Amino acid sequence: MFIKRNYIFLFLLFLTLTSGCQATTDELLEASTIAFSDSFTATYPEPNVEAEQVSYYTSEAVGVRDETEYNLILEKDEQLFLLFFNPVEELDSTLNLQRDMEAEQEPLLLETYEGTEKQAYLIISEENEDEFKVIAGIGGAKVSTITVNSNLEESVTVMMEVLHSLSYN
Structure with a gap:
């Protein structure tokens, strides 16, 4: 009986400790918002990855898995990132923003940045x-x-790093 109680106690202790270490959705969204905002004051080195149509900088191990016209499939570890680009659209274009807002009717987070030269x-x-x-x-x-x-948060950081350093070849 004593051993059974110890197992139950250890199991409950484990659940308490592991659940207390997980960030809430609000905390995750806040950290992502900060990563997004901080990306506009960061400086990025020259591109260090060159694909056929574009070049970009990344400090992470993000490689090109596949490339088609105006699209790249990037991969970091086993996570895929889909990069879509339209060289005709300017940095202050809102076309993608409008389309994505229509597609994502009830997002958990929508942050925008409007600078003199960029719309993000x-x-x-x-x-x-x-x-x-x-x-x-x-x-x-x-x-x-x-x-x-x-x-x-790390995904947002990688995504913004690629976007801020993107240049067309």
Whole structure:
């Protein structure tokens, strides 16, 4: 009987400790908002990854998995990032923002940035219980991904890094 109670106690202790260490959705969204906002004051080195149509900088191990006209599939570890770009659209274009707002009717987060030369946005929606759909864009370029909760902030950082440093070849 004593051993059975110890197992129950240890199990309850484990549940309490692991649930207390997980960030809430609000905390994850707040951290992502900060990563998005901070990206506009960061400086990025020259592009260090060159694809056929575009170049970009990344400090992470983000490689090109596939390339088609105006699209790149990027991969970091096993997470895919879809980069869509339209070289005709300027940095202050709102075309992608308008389309993505129509597609994502009830996002958990919608952040925008309007600078003198750039129009940017971040949309985060719940994909399922443990994942988010993330779309980030600057002008005519955008990146989207599905990410697990624990990688949300890092995913936003990687996406904004690619978008801010994107140049057309």
